[in-house]
Amino acid sequence: MNGVHDMGGMHGFGKVEPEPDEPVFHAPWEGRVVAMNRAMGHLGLWTIDIGRFFRESLPPHVYLGSSYYKKWELGLEDLCVRYGLIGGDELAAGHALHPARPVTCVLTAADAPEALSRGSFERPAPAPAKFKAGDRVRTRNINPPGHTRLPRYARGHAGVVECIRGCHVFPDAVAAGKGEDPHWLYTVVFEARELWGEAADPAVKVSIDAWEPYLEVA
């Protein structure tokens, strides 16, 4: 979706402001949100890309006006409601009011160490890779209303396949409820001048990791 989360190349957000000796969490609730997201993800009802799509789907003013972990909290509330785990009335009451939806795979303290590691997103390839390192490619000009990992700034541009990263779960499909639909994943590198025009720095290159459906022969 062409949302405000897709920030590459936007102007007006100001300087980057590193915080010296930044704590891991700025308030205890931030840690609870990280951990709840991990634990609820462990239930297996949604995937990492579905979680991303819910955060991207926050109203633009909420997305831009909320701290990072607030976005995670709001996204998690939406996921829990959408997947029938909790009700809006329960959120308002601050307590459970209805029976739980039966779930398996509740994350226990004993399982938690293993849950700190992500699973692999690589899958067996349904077909040979269409491109190889060194191939000239062009990203497609797509504007899907659903989840995609092809940023706007990198659409419709010519680049070079630098590396094949394996065959990976396709976010656009999985977030649309169409299953994992694995596709070949490539690192594609662009000249900054191709992305940003002739005034851009000729000594800068930018790469994305692009699934095969994002690419066509240049």
Place this chain on the structure above:
Amino acid sequence: MNLHRHDPHHDHGPGSELGEMQLRVRALETILTEKGYVDPKALDFIIDAYETRIGPHIGARIVARAWAEPDFRRALMADATAAVGALGAGSRAVHLIAVENTPQLHNMVVCTLCSCYPWEVLGLPPVWYKAAPYRSRAVIDPRGVLADFGVTLPAGTDIRVWDSTAETRYLVLPMRPAGTEGWSEEQLATLVTRDSMIGTGLAHAPDAQRAAP
């Protein structure tokens, strides 16, 4: 989705957000716990892991090993997931890719779409990495971003920005500072900053206090 379109709480100032969010998060955790979806002890474990065990010291150890041992450096550049797995450092990394800075090339990592970051070797990302200024500018003005960090690259250094759009995760192998010949891995690791492994900083130069005996 869009449950928050009419949320009366969203536009309070940052000061009130803290109290509002404490209450909101407590309410959510209460409901999820009462319904048996989460075990608060598991949450405690995850928080403790990121506060005390999983952080940039893991990446610093990997970088120091790569500086000290050419064979490990080659293995890291060829397959960082396998090399880091063999090191037994921290939690198991997946789809990890190391990119190496040289006098000719400086690498910088960003996630313009969200906040993808190599948690397993650097811990949770800093606020600036997840915020709009960095996500918007890293791909269009990387030298300006470096200037925000007080970093000026020597003339003639090319820049490569890696936008983490997939589940691949990038770790920058910074250049080893001059004057560290003969240093142990433990000493070298003290020079490796988190930002140098993202590409928004350089490794520290040795100073008298850190110098090897």
